[in-house]
Amino acid sequence: MSEQPTAPTSRPARGRRPGQNATRQAVLDAARTRFAADGFHATTIRKIAADAGVDAALVMQYFRSKDELFAAVMSISPDALARLAGAFEGPEDSLGERVARAHLSVWESEPKDADALLAMLRGAIANKRATLQLREFIESRLREDAHRRPHDDHDTAVRVALAASMLIGILVGRRVVQVPVLTGEDAESIVRRVGPALQEILVPRTT
Incomplete structure (x- = not known):
């Protein structure tokens, strides 16, 4: 009985923000590769989400459109x-x-x-x-x-x-x-x- 309360309460508090940052970066990396391979028109939010291992709705939370995601990908070192x-x-x-x-x-x-x-x-x-x-x-x-x-x-x-x-x-x-x-x-x-x-x-x- 003592195991159940501890796991759900500690995980969100510690890992939430790093998880969000890591997910956003995974989406950017997947988009960069997909845009480079397929071009703008053939690339879809669904394909990028699948490549990043996340839901398409989550991609749209970070980037409101494919155009906005494309613009974010354009940054170089x-x-x-x-x-x-x-x-x-x-x-x-x-x-x-x-x-x-x-x-x-x-x-x-x-x-x-x-x-x-x-x-x-x-x-x-x-x-x-x-x-x-x-x-x-x-x-x-x-x-x-x-x-x-x-x-x-x-x-x-x-x-x-x-x-x-x-x-x-x-x-x-x-x-x-x-x-x-x-x-x-x-x-x-x-x-x-x-x-x-x-x-x-x-x-x-x-x-």
Whole structure:
């Protein structure tokens, strides 16, 4: 008789909050993997809940919609952001190669960051909000360099948009469409080919 009162009363008080945090993280991890594998449209709350081992209603308690969950998945590590920002440190005449190398490194090396960004990339093909997120994510990093030299705002915006489009196209080819000749190419080989083009776009020639 003495066993029954002790078990129910002690467990909720001790484990409730850590349990909630762990469950939320499990949902985020499952969503990141599912979005990366299936894309935005094919992913459902039910599939994510099943992957996380929880009820779909519980997922909706943490995230009110699939869009909101997708947005939460988009966060990447501070280290990855630092690598993207670090591309703008160094000689101006090698900026294009550094930007290409940093983006390929972040999108393809660290599995957790790569999965999150691949989810963003797949989502951008099917979802307007995701398209905006992806464009703003890449363009905001490319704008890091804008304040360092005299510039025309419109010209800078066009250059940044062109550079972002080029990077997105390369990533779609390698990671989504998986064009064989691109997926089989070494990242540094791509950097050597793309770097000069990005250099021309990002660093205007002065006459």
